[in-house]
Amino acid sequence: MVRYHLFTKMVLLIVIMLIPVVLLYSYSNKMTTNVVVSELNRSSSNQLAFFQSQVNTSIEELSSWPITLIHDPDIEGFEQQDLESEYLNLDLINHVKRIQNKLSIQESSSNWRSSLSLYSASMKRMITENDARTYDKKELENANLPGWQVQKVTTGNEERYLFSWYTSSPYSARDVVENARSIIKLEFDSTNIQDMLDKFKSNGRRDPFYYIPGTGTIYNRTADIDRSTELLKQLDFTEIKDVDYRTIELGEEVYSVHTVISPATGWYLIDYIPLTDVLAPIKNSNRLFYGAVACLLFMSFLAAYLLYVQVQIPVRDLMHGFQRLKIGDYSVRLKPKGRNEFSFLSERFNSMVIQIQELFEHVYLEQIQVREARLKQLQSQINPHFFYNCFSYITSMAKLGKTDAVVAMSHNLSRYYRYTTRQEKDLVPLKEEIAFVISYLKIQKMRMSRLDYVMEIPEEMMELLVPPLVLQPLIENAVIHGIERSADASFIRVSGFEDEGRLCLEVEDDGLGMNEEAMRLLQNQLTRPMDEHSGCGLWNVNQRVQLRYGERSYLTFGKSPMGGLKATIYIDNIKKG
Structure with a gap:
């Protein structure tokens, strides 16, 4: 099972707590955005439809003028006049004046700039507000077409559109130009629509304009024509409803494009709003x-x-x-x-x-000290076997009259027991330990004449302080287990040297030695608590040097070049006496 530490748990908890907040905010933000966009589109469509209705009202008002005028008594009376000569008489001139006055009054009734023209077939005259002239039938070539007629006019760099509406009398005439007695023509240009677009734009709209496929576009006077053209390229007017809006992307900008068709003229009123700006807050x-x-x-x-x-x-x-x-x-x-x-x-x-x-x-040291005291107590007691051998040798020599041998044995034996029973010092000079070892070797040599030994310890090491009885157990082990057990063994070498700042004392013999497994077991016994199977002397030496001098001080075993066993003591941080 995966275990997470506190930092991971806290981070996961914080993330889990924030996830619902972010999700709820994202959902709420999405809903808010949709509501804003929906309300914006609805408001824009309503405003656009209202503006379109204003334009349609103005156009329908204009288109009603010819119908009203065609029934005017003066105009109807003018239709019944016959021109007897090329020039008008006084009555006809006054009649024309009355008609011109009525045309002028009708044109002035609207804010739109427009013009009314009366074409009289019987009088061969076209009467306007300021003129009464003859006309060419080619001027009436669009009179047969129903609805508003649009003509594109270019003046310099300016383009505009003329809107024309024709009303004839009688209405039943199939060929208006040939059969109608009177034709009234209403005409206005796209500047009127531009004026309204400019006013509509000043109320906060983006860029309203009119467009009809196949005819052209009526822009407001400050329109961004390039952008409007790009938007028109992406609009499919075959799918657009009478009141509709589309979302169009131009590069990184998103636009909401609104369209409203004019039932009077068939032109589409188009306006667009950049959603990027609207949704910026x-x-x-x-x-x-x-x-x-x-x-x-x-x-x-x-x-x-x-x-x-x-x-x-x-x-x-x-x-x-x-x-x-x-x-x-x-x-x-x-x-x-x-x-x-x-x-x-x-x-x-x-x-x-x-x-x-x-x-x-402290407890462990006390245990070692107890064991060391026990060792000293044992060493201070007379080893029965060693004591028997020594006195047996003295008795034999006395019987043989060899007083020198008796004196030598007695002298070495007294020195041996005097050193082992001295307990007042924790450290002794190395030379005293060597002298004690030599006394022990001399005693053993008197018993075994074949025993020989050599001391290879530099003179400058003799003043170094070492624990007492630290070398004798190694010598005793070499004599008992190395020399006595082999009739061919006879030599012990004791050497001293320095290794990485430590004092090294080696004891070697040419006895039977030990195999690798036996040495490994002996080495392991030195690190375990002492039991009845452990050698008290060797275990005590190893524990004493380790406790007193640290981990770099210990007793180790190896094979001697002489064929027997080599025991080495390493003592760190040694001091001089």
Whole structure:
């Protein structure tokens, strides 16, 4: 099972808590955006439809003029006049004046700039507000077409459109130009529509314009023609309803394009709104929210990390320290960080471990001292076998009258027991230990004449202080287990040298020696608690040097070049007496 530490858990908890907030905000923001866009489109469509209705009202008002005028008594009376000569008489001139006056009054009744023309077939005259002239029938070539007629007119760099409406009398005439008695023509140009577009744009619209496929476009006077042209390229007017809107993308900009068709003229009123600009406050609000979430997430991560560093790591280190302490590793120490409660705990833990270690070392040292006291007690007692052999040798020599041998044995034996029973010093010069070893070897040599030995210890090492009886157990082990057990063995070499700042004392013999497995078992016995199967002297030597001089001081075994066993003592931090 995967285990997560505190930092990971806190980060996951913060992320899980923020996910519903972000999702709810995103959903709410999406709904709000949709509502804003929907209301914006509805409002724009309503405004556009209202403006279109105003334009249609003006156009329908204009288109009603010819119908009203065609029934005017003066115009009807003018239809019944016959022109007898090329020139008009006074009555006809007055009649024309009355008609011109009525045309002028009708034109002045609207804010739109328009013109009315009366074509009289019987009088062969076209009467306008300011003129009464003859006309050519070609001027009436569009009179047969129903509805508004649009003609594109170019003046210099300016393009405009003329809108014309024809009404004839009688209405039943099939060929208006040939059969109608009177024709009234209403005409206005697109500048009137431009005026209204300019006014409509000044009320906050983007760029309203009129368009009819196959004819052209009427722009407001400050229109962005290039952008409007690009938008028109993406509109399919075969699918557009009478009132409709489309969302169109131009590059990185998104536009909401609204269209309303004019039933009077068939032109589409088109306006567009950049949704990017409209939704910019919402996007800014989104950026602020997500930025705040990011900052909150970052601050939460930082707080979680600080909590992890200030709490989790010290607790984890403390747990590891207790685990190592549990398995007996008393060298463990915690490194205090900062000045807080956990640094105080670390310091107290280190103090506790130091005290426990000192207590264990003290108890262990006391155990060693007890064993050492027991060893000294044993050594201070007369070894029955060794004592019997020595006195047996003295008795034999006395019977043979060899007083020199008796004196020598007595002298060496007294020196041997005097050294082993001296307990007042913890350290002695190495030369005293060597002198004691030589006395022991002389005693053994008197018993075994074949025994020989050599001391290869530099003179400058003789003043170094060593624990008493640290070398004799190795010599005794070489004599008993190396020389006595082999009839061919006879030589012991004791040497001293320096190795990496440590004193090294080696004892070698040419006895039977030991195989690798036996040496490994003997080496392992030195590191385990002493039992009845362990050699008291060798185990005691190894424990004494390790406790007194540290881990770099110990007793080790190996094969001697002479064929027997080699025992080596390493003593670190040695001092002179």
